[in-house]
Amino acid sequence: MEKIRKEFPVLRKGIYANTAVYGLLYDSLLEWRQEHDLDFLIDGSDMREQSLKVISDTRSTVGRFFNCKRENVALVSNFSSGLNILLEGLSATKKVLLVKNDYPSLNWSFENRDFEVSYIEQTTDLEERIKEKITTQKIDVLALSLVQWLDGFAIDLDFLKELKKENPNLIIMVDGTQFCGSTSFDFDNSGIDVLGASAYKWLLAGYGNGFMLFSNQVKNEFTINNIGFNAADGDFDKKNDIRFAKKFEPGHLSSLIFGSLKYSIDFFERIGMDKITARNRKLGEKAKSEFEKLGLLTDEIVNRKQHSTIFNIKADSVVFQKLKDNDVFCAQRGDGVRLSFHFYNTEAEIDAIVKILKTDR
The missing domain is CATH 3.40.640.10 (Type I PLP-dependent aspartate aminotransferase-like (Major domain))
Incomplete structure (x- = not known):
């Protein structure tokens, strides 16, 4: 996937956890x-x-x-x-x-x-x-x-x-x-x-x-x-x-x-939809596990067997600003901060977000 990640210039600016707002434009599509x-x-x-x-x-x-x-x-x-x-x-x-x-x-x-x-x-x-x-x-x-x-x-x-x-x-x-x-x-x-x-x-x-x-x-x-x-x-x-x-x-x-x-x-x-599906499943499971450990998810989500790659974590405007200051693309939705991951994201990026969130606890 690293070769594919190079198609997306925004990924060089920070951690893009905002596909639920807008999916990224990529080089080959722009060329077409x-x-x-x-x-x-x-x-x-x-x-x-x-x-x-x-x-x-x-x-x-x-x-x-x-x-x-x-x-x-x-x-x-x-x-x-x-x-x-x-x-x-x-x-x-x-x-x-x-x-x-x-x-x-x-x-x-x-x-x-x-x-x-x-x-x-x-x-x-x-x-x-x-x-x-x-x-x-x-x-x-x-x-x-x-x-x-x-x-x-x-x-x-x-x-x-x-x-x-x-x-x-x-x-x-x-x-x-x-x-x-x-x-x-x-x-x-x-x-x-x-x-x-x-x-x-x-x-x-x-x-x-x-x-x-x-x-x-x-x-x-x-x-x-x-x-x-x-x-x-x-x-x-x-x-x-x-x-x-x-x-x-x-x-x-x-x-x-x-x-x-x-x-x-x-x-x-x-790329292969089987690969994209597997990648997103892994990202979703990783994010859910990490956010659950931090107590940032509602019981309604925690108790579901299946989930997507979109998460609304318990976080106020201070945490939202902290994420933005650390070059994390995300959005405020409802009473929390929404993070969304697609196949161009990595598990290491989720770890980096978790590290940022832990500094505010």
Whole structure:
């Protein structure tokens, strides 16, 4: 991984424990983006066919990477935009279950409409309590983040798969922004009906690109009125024959922005998602163990068998400033300091952070 770390100039400035805010730009992606714009500068409209191919290839790449049928992939500028388009097509009679304090763009999108919304507290036994609520309250839609933005709480993916088997009519919708790119994932065998994600965090693709993945069931549950010439591939005859996922792409898409997503996925595949998954699992286990020893994690997180690589440690603004003064990139979230680690981090960096934290005890 040391060779790969050299791709990321920011790592020479300090310890980057802030991927949950923004995934790093890297040298080879920047080179690709510059070459793309240079081609556009020189060729102008002659770039059109090449640009269309980039968009098409990006859709195929996203589908392959997450094992989702190509025709069920929508390319969107970000998760929030895609979700709002989708919810305009969902019947307001649906009963929705949300997790309290989940990402605002997720919860607000439901709360701002006429759905019957109920909530569940994030607790160590969250999965068991979700199952109970769905049974007793006859929930139609479960919507939650696969990894919680505030503290890295990770939902059990096997639980979602079993939940869908037991409740085939339940619509499971997830925000994958703090998850996608951190570990291998098989959408078509996950039991999830809708996964939306912005790609500027763990997929390292820069701002302005994201995607929505849909199960085959979804098109029967939503009525999407979004439309545009691009959705019909610029063909007048296709106005009334636009597939479900393409309705999320009414206007032209940027080959620079979405080509960056394709480039990053290709970059991840060159490294190997098995290696990235294993690396992040090791980093997560290391960080959890060390922060637990210092008493910096809540019991809710400590008692979970599985966790992500995002941690919200018990720390005030003084500790936050101390970390910043020691060139640690991190963020204040809620009542603590959030630290997040990706495959370009090292166990030695976690040790260095622990050493800094111990000086304040």
